[in-house]
Structures are given as structure tokens and as C-alpha cells.
Amino acid sequence: MSRLFLLFALFALASGSTLAWTGQVAYVSDGDSIWVKPADGTAAERLRLDGIDAPERCQIGGEASRAALRARILGRGVDVQVRAHDAYGRALASVRLAATGEDVAAWMVRQGWAWSHRFRGHAGLYDAQEAEARAASRGVFAQAQPELPRDFRARHGPCQ
Numbered sequence: 001m002s003r004l005f006l007l008f009a010l011f012a013l014a015s016g017s018t019l020a021w022t023g024q025v026a027y028v029s030d031g032d033s034i035w036v037k038p039a040d041g042t043a044a045e046r047l048r049l050d051g052i053d054a055p056e057r058c059q060i061g062g063e064a065s066r067a068a069l070r071a072r073i074l075g076r077g078v079d080v081q082v083r084a085h086d087a088y089g090r091a092l093a094s095v096r097l098a099a100t101g102e103d104v105a106a107w108m109v110r111q112g113w114a115w116s117h118r119f120r121g122h123a124g125l126y127d128a129q130e131a132e133a134r135a136a137s138r139g140v141f142a143q144a145q146p147e148l149p150r151d152f153r154a155r156h157g158p159c160q
Helices: 002-014 062-073 104-110 127-135 149-156
Strands: 019-030 033-038 045-049 077-085 091-097
Touching: 019 062, 045 077, 045 104, 062 104, 091 104, 104 127
Parallel strands: 045 091
Antiparallel strands: 019 033, 019 077, 033 045, 077 091
8 A cells, every 4th residue: 555655646746746835924035035934833945936037136126126025925824836946945836825816926027026937938927927017117127128137147146
């Protein structure tokens, strides 16, 4: 029986299943990285909002992006779905406000404080929200030519 359970668990992991849990936002590192304290009382977990890329804190718009996210979610209850982990050990997660179901990443992009994460020529999950923010010149899109965070990191490295 235990071998069958182990095989099922391995299949679930390989098939891209997600781990879902609830918690409270304890800290906002930047516009796409947060710490959430699980409702079960375990230690806070470092998460990266899946599907977006926010400006680095030392980049133009970076502190404003962090401040917007902090004002929106710090101390609030959230529902988390972890898809994977990134190279920095952060869980890549979809995060929704528990009270309303609002997708936090979609809100960040719609407000102009993050880009829809592009990958191999695909505009990303939040392309429509980014187009809306660009058209309204919100957040970083108020700049004439805002620099993608990945381009900024390539030129400057990570913020210290």
C-alpha cells in the first residue's frame, strides 16, 4: 500500500500539481517577493508572485512598486498556490486575497507596478493587464521607456 501511495505522490509532483495553503502576509521584500506566515503556525515562507516581474528596489519605480504591494497586502489573509521554486529558493506562487479572491499579481500589473512575465516569446498570463496599465500610463509605464527588470539585472546585477 505504501508503494502505491509513493507512486501516486511522485506522479502528482511530476504532473505539476500545486500545493495550496492559507496564511497572512508578514513582509513585502519588493514588488514581486513576499513572506507569508502559514495559518498552521509554521515559519513564514518566502514567495515570488508567479507570472510577473517587478522593478528591482534600486531601479526606477522599484520602491514605489514595493510600497504599492505593501499597502495592498501587508497583514492581510491570503490563499497561496505554489507551482514550483525558482533559482533563489523562493516558491513561485499564485497569491489571492482571502477576503475577495483578488489575484495579487494581476492587481500589481494592472496598477503598472509590474510587467507580465515574458517567456520564450509569450507575452505572459497578465498581458491584458499590462496593456491596460500602459494605455493609462500607470506606475512604471508613466515613464517614456521603462526598463524591464531582467534587462536592468543584466546590466547592473541584483540590488545590494
